[in-house]
Amino acid sequence: MADYPEVLGLQTRSLREPVVEAEGIAMAFGTNTLFRDVTFQVERGEVFVILGGSGCGKSTLLKLLIGLYQPTAGQSRILGQNLQASTGRKRQALLAKLGVMWQSGALFGSMTLLENIMLPLEEHTTLPPQAREEVARVKLGLVGLSDAADRLPGEISGGMAKRAGIARAMALDPPVLFLDEPSAGLDPITSAGLDQLIKDLARDLGTTFVVVTHELQSILAIGDRCIMLDKEAKGMIAEGDPRELRDHATHPTVRAFFRREAI
Amino acid sequence: MSDDAEAPGFARDGNRLALHGALTTERIGDLWNPLLKAARGVAVVDLSRVSALDTSGAALVLAAGGEAARLEGAGQGVSAVLERARDALAAPRPRPAARRLPFVASLGAWTVGHGRTLRDGLGFLGEALVLSLAVLRHPRRLRLNDLLRHVDEAGLRAFPLTILLGTLIGVILAFQSSASLSAFGAQSYIPAMVGVIMARELGPLIAAVILAGRTGSAYAAELGTMTVNEEVDALRVMGVEPVAMLVLPRLIAGMLVMPVLTLVMNLSGFVGMGIIMNMLGYSVPLVTSQLQQWVTLGTLGGGLLKAAVFGLVIAGIGCRAGLSAGRGPRAVGDAATAAVVGGIVATVLLDGIFAVLFFRMSW
Numbered sequence: 001m002a003d004y005p006e007v008l009g010l011q012t013r014s015l016r017e018p019v020v021e022a023e024g025i026a027m028a029f030g031t032n033t034l035f036r037d038v039t040f041q042v043e044r045g046e047v048f049v050i051l052g053g054s055g056c057g058k059s060t061l062l063k064l065l066i067g068l069y070q071p072t073a074g075q076s077r078i079l080g081q082n083l084q085a086s087t088g089r090k091r092q093a094l095l096a097k098l099g100v101m102w103q104s105g106a107l108f109g110s111m112t113l114l115e116n117i118m119l120p121l122e123e124h125t126t127l128p129p130q131a132r133e134e135v136a137r138v139k140l141g142l143v144g145l146s147d148a149a150d151r152l153p154g155e156i157s158g159g160m161a162k163r164a165g166i167a168r169a170m171a172l173d174p175p176v177l178f179l180d181e182p183s184a185g186l187d188p189i190t191s192a193g194l195d196q197l198i199k200d201l202a203r204d205l206g207t208t209f210v211v212v213t214h215e216l217q218s219i220l221a222i223g224d225r226c227i228m229l230d231k232e233a234k235g236m237i238a239e240g241d242p243r244e245l246r247d248h249a250t251h252p253t254v255r256a257f258f259r260r261e262a263i
Numbered sequence: 264m265s266d267d268a269e270a271p272g273f274a275r276d277g278n279r280l281a282l283h284g285a286l287t288t289e290r291i292g293d294l295w296n297p298l299l300k301a302a303r304g305v306a307v308v309d310l311s312r313v314s315a316l317d318t319s320g321a322a323l324v325l326a327a328g329g330e331a332a333r334l335e336g337a338g339q340g341v342s343a344v345l346e347r348a349r350d351a352l353a354a355p356r357p358r359p360a361a362r363r364l365p366f367v368a369s370l371g372a373w374t375v376g377h378g379r380t381l382r383d384g385l386g387f388l389g390e391a392l393v394l395s396l397a398v399l400r401h402p403r404r405l406r407l408n409d410l411l412r413h414v415d416e417a418g419l420r421a422f423p424l425t426i427l428l429g430t431l432i433g434v435i436l437a438f439q440s441s442a443s444l445s446a447f448g449a450q451s452y453i454p455a456m457v458g459v460i461m462a463r464e465l466g467p468l469i470a471a472v473i474l475a476g477r478t479g480s481a482y483a484a485e486l487g488t489m490t491v492n493e494e495v496d497a498l499r500v501m502g503v504e505p506v507a508m509l510v511l512p513r514l515i516a517g518m519l520v521m522p523v524l525t526l527v528m529n530l531s532g533f534v535g536m537g538i539i540m541n542m543l544g545y546s547v548p549l550v551t552s553q554l555q556q557w558v559t560l561g562t563l564g565g566g567l568l569k570a571a572v573f574g575l576v577i578a579g580i581g582c583r584a585g586l587s588a589g590r591g592p593r594a595v596g597d598a599a600t601a602a603v604v605g606g607i608v609a610t611v612l613l614d615g616i617f618a619v620l621f622f623r624m625s626w
Contacts, residue, residue: 096289109593126292127319134326135288135319141351142318150357154590173288173317204343205318 017044019176019208024074027060034060035235040227047202047209047222052229058212062180066100096124099169103180105161107153113164114149120171139167159190176208183215195221228254269314273298280305283312286320302327311336321348387583394507409512417478418520429528433535454553461532462558462566470524471573475606479581482513483602486585487595510582517578518571525570565626569617577606
């Protein structure tokens with residue numbers, strides 16, 4: 001284990017403008033350590049994937065990065081600022097610079113999709129009402145849901161809910177978007193459409209994506225770089241370009257993951 | 264998007280509108296309306312000095328330019344964002360809502376809708392009745408542990424609230440009536456009046472309101488969540504009848520606990536009334552003898568019979584609301600509301616029917 005986490009495919013990248021940083025992060029619930037010494041940086045415009053098997057702490061790491069949990073050791077920064085240590089208006093301003101798409105969509109059931117997207121605009125901007133609606137329609141159009149603007153979350157499919165979740169996360173055009181299992185439970189066509197959307201948004205809008213997933217096809221399709229967490233190792237076991245890891249990784253768990261083999 | 268980005272602004276020169284600075288979500292709020300006003304009738308929108316543009320800014324630029332104006336001078340990044348926003352806005356929007364039906368057709372639709380609800384409700388009652396009879400023949404189909412849990416939750420745990428409300432209602436009734444009856448020197452009849460009111464009407468009614476608020480809503484929320492999570496479908500697919508497993512124990516629990524809650528409510532009310540009578544100088548034997556004389560077994564039994572029916576109906580309405588819940592968290596809230604409102608309305612309606620029935624039977 002001395003050589004791990006192994007790092008592959010990083011030699012061409014320069015991490016000069018980190019948007020998200022994790023420094024020696026550890027997380028434990030009681031005496032149960034989930035992971036320790038997790039360190040990485042995500043640069044602007046990159047699609048960064050956190051991957052790993054079930055129960056390794058991927059979603060917990062995401063919640064930690066967006067300030068919902070306090071790490072038991074280490075610290076994380078978004079746009080150079082420590083979210084956990086921020087309070088009051090400073091924290092609000094920092095939260096406006098990140099968007100989160102939840103695994104279930106987490107859309108508000110009593111509001112239409114358009115109203116769901118207008119909510120953060122109402123809270124964080126001085127846009128007049130008709131402008132909020134116009135901007136919200138653009139976000140819905142970006143994810144291909146223009147014709148569903150007036151529907152309630154209970155009336156749409158799982159794939160549409162995920163796309164609406166991305167649209168709401170993008171409401172304030174944040175520089176960084178966190179996506180929790182965007183492809184989980186979707187059919188291959190919808191999943192591929194969502195992957196394409198993420199790639200397009202990263203390319204055209206320069207948005208940075210931090211994506212938690214264990215969907216292999218998605219990882220290879222969208223990921224510029226990734227880290228892999230492991231339940232047994234209680235931490236990172238690999239970091240780098242997902243395609244490089246697929247082809248050249250030596251860690252047995254990483255190899256098994258990318259080759260879909262049982263260990 | 265950084266905080267030191269150039270502030271956005273515009274300048275109009277004839278048919279030309281020049282924009283400058285960072286047109287981003289957090290900066291364009293105050294610019295939106297003045298810019299749209301200034302952009303009326305422009306032929307060209309100059310974007311050469313726009314330093315940053317996000318999709319919200321693109322929405323503003325496209326709204327300002329409208330159909331007619333030409334957008335000029337956009338850099339590569341700005342053009343890409345504009346193109347994406349233009350495509351997004353070009354996508355078809357929702358069709359306008361269907362026109363409202365004329366009055367007669369609306370009335371017909373309303374009647375059909377409510378008729379179906381009534382039919383489904385009756386179907387549910389019938390299914391519950393048939394299964395109850397089946398359980399009489401096969402008692403092992405009734406899950407005793409579930410039944411005991413529901414009796415505990417709906418009954419025992421409601422005792423503190425029932426005792427509190429019963430005592431307070433007894434105190435209030437006795438205190439309010441003492442002022443009026445003292446004018447006629449009839450204060451000694453307060454125990455008779457409060458006793459009959461509690462045993463025949465208020466005891467069952469208030470206990471029913473407690474059951475609808477505490478238990479009916481809980482049944483609807485629990486079964487509604489199970490419906491939303493497809494647990495009810497899973498039961499059906501496993502060949503387990505949801506009504507037998509989920510509804511019957513709750514119906515029986517409701518029917519069993521309501522007479523007990525009513526009895527507790529009545530006794531608490533008598534105690535509350537006794538406290539006031541004692542303060543007015545009447546002895547405990549006088550109060551108890553009045554109660555013995557007026558609160559007959561028939562009066563008490565009539566109240567308890569009503570209570571059992573109320574319990575059955577409230578539990579049934581709660582279960583029905585839960586099992587017919589739609590999708591999403593809102594559906595669970597709607598089911599809980601329907602259970603409480605339906606339970607209370609049904610109780611009052613049934614109470615009226617019982618009043619007529621008891622009158623006809625001289626009970």
